[in-house]
Amino acid sequence: MKDFKEHMKGEKHRGGHKRGHHHGAKTFRRGRALDFLERLHIKRTTLKQQLDSPEYAEIKQVILGELKAIELVIDEFTRHFELHETEERELSREKIEKEEKE
Secondary structure, three states, X not given: OOOHHHHHOXXXXXXXXXXXXXXXXXXHHHHHHHHHHHHHHHHHXXXXXXXXXXXXXXXXXXXXXXXXXXXXXXXXXXXXXXXXXXXHHHHHHHHHHHXXXX
């Protein structure tokens, strides 16, 4: 029969979290917010590339409007979640390091 400590190790308890490997909900949410912010930056970069591309000249005003809108969302999102560029870069660096290890 399992001893109590062995039983508790790795088992899910209260809230579905595993014991022994706790990062906290706030850290998890912040990480997800930074991931979303990174995706917004990618969309902004794509829109800027399309804005400079001659094949999109006919819809340049639409792209410009979308670019302004995405920049507004980025600014509001950054302020609301109190995110900073250094945190975003740090998360990107950690993500790359994690992928390299796998």
